Amino acid sequence: MAAHDLITGQCRWMEGSGPHAEIVITSRVRLARNLAGRPFPHLLDDKGKQGVLAAVASAAGAGAVAQRYGKLTAIQVSELPALDRQILVEKHLISPQHAQPGGGKALLVNGDGSIGIMVNEEDHLRIQCLLPALQLHEAWRTATGVDDALEETLDYAFDEKHGFLTACPTNVGTGLRASVMVHLPGLVMTKQIGRVLSALSQVGLAVRGFYGEGTEAVGNLFQVSNQITLGQGEEEILGNLSAVVKQIIDQERSAREALVREARVQLADRVGRAYGTLQNAHILNSQEALALMSELRLGLDLKLVKGVDTRVLNELLVAIQPASLQGAAGREMQPFERDVHRAQVVRNRLVTIQS
């Protein structure tokens, strides 16, 4: 698969089906790994990074990985135009850091974007599995399976006492970061979100925005992940996160039911207006679009409106982002032009025969 297909195509996570898909958008597991006997990427020169990439690409192309997980395509991220790098970020295929300028950065990725290996990000390897809905254990099984298959060829930097060694101490140990993207409009509307988020930090979980660390929670989307990678086994980390996410799901579900029970007309009004605005606006900034899409997503779950598939909303989550908008249009655009184009993209996707 060419980089171009990946940039324009759809990803597995956008399917929008699976357990608790009405609240959990994605489940992601990533493993930080480094090759033994080589400096971490920030200490490597270009040649050193190319050496890492050659080793990883060779291992990924070898029997075990390809047999079990299909062919991974290598994308030389550093050689892509900035806009294309940003599109990969918007699709959640690479981290914002991995899109920064600098040599030797690559992505090995399967056809639907559910398996990816960032090479020469902060660590030599960042193995990622990204699935729709609440599928943390499935994502974990895939990521660790890829990890095992790679290890048949690669020699990882591993310490009996500390576990996997990583460039940043916050990842030492399991090197595991598991996260879920949850949509919590009910908790936001009923003003319970502050309490829920502060409870999460007390049990060692981090909450971030739609694009990870340092980004804001727009569109009522929150990314919840484990903070601790050391001193807990992988199963324990995943078990803790899953248990907490299930509590959040219950609370969000209760909040939605309370809203329908106590303010059905007001909610239908809000959802309807959001839908009508998305279908008819000619200028939409990113923040407003995400806010309205959140209300529409809620309304669809509660059957207050119909006619839009979750997949469409997930695809739009990415399609309305600045780089994806410009990539699809084939040209750079100023912010106002993007707002106009964003509204057009949304209108075109949401045109339905009303029933």
Place this chain on the structure above:
Amino acid sequence: MAAHDLITGQCRWMEGSGPHAEIVITSRVRLARNLAGRPFPHLLDDKGKQGVLAAVASAAGAGAVAQRYGKLTAIQVSELPALDRQILVEKHLISPQHAQPGGGKALLVNGDGSIGIMVNEEDHLRIQCLLPALQLHEAWRTATGVDDALEETLDYAFDEKHGFLTACPTNVGTGLRASVMVHLPGLVMTKQIGRVLSALSQVGLAVRGFYGEGTEAVGNLFQVSNQITLGQGEEEILGNLSAVVKQIIDQERSAREALVREARVQLADRVGRAYGTLQNAHILNSQEALALMSELRLGLDLKLVKGVDTRVLNELLVAIQPASLQGAAGREMQPFERDVHRAQVVRNRLVTIQS
């Protein structure tokens, strides 16, 4: 025709076609007349008012009127429930004053509501002709024709020096009040409306809201009428008003063209959002509904949206009013319930297959 048909049926003025119908909603001419030798209504007891009504009904039923203008149905306004009286106001068939409690008030009206005679309002007779679009002279010809036909039977209070005598001195002389309802969103949006309205008062014209004296200009609808009834002939009054209205039309047209030329996308956005909100909201108060319908009407004229007939918007102007809403639903409603019902009525009328 029964009172019931008139209350639930559509009126001629709602047709929404005719000269300058994109800016002028209605043209209205009314003539204040009193019968000679009888006290004005406010000095009459019930029996006296019944005498006036009997005389007027007899004249209206006599040859000349019926032959030329068709049968007029007599509605005993005083005997209608308050809600039905208010519906007649909302349809512009009677004045707000004529809907107040008190005996002896009647309306003689033709099948499409274009010709009406209020009996025992402030004067014994208020002959009204109400037409769609800019048809002041047509309305005048009809009103004065009815007047002439009635005069073949009735003896009017008339003074050689002062002209027709009326209960209030502001109507003495011709007894003529001509008015047009104009829709001026362009002048409002471009902030020229203040200048235009103050110029109107300087040439002796009055500007009022959608329901006449003392009502606010909502939905960018303004009623422009002559102040002076004495010292000018009917043709002069009508000619002045027509000339000024044509200037207003030109200015509104220029303002709309400027908006399209200089802010087309912003206007399309505003109009689209208004349309989407009207089609999807579940709670709409009267003021918001009128404001959104004004933007939709503008967008239809400028071809920024399509699929809604002007007639539908005119019917909705009345259908969303409190009494009409309750009349159609067959029950009284509290304000919030009306807002919910209003949104439903609007949604149902504006559901279209989008093209």
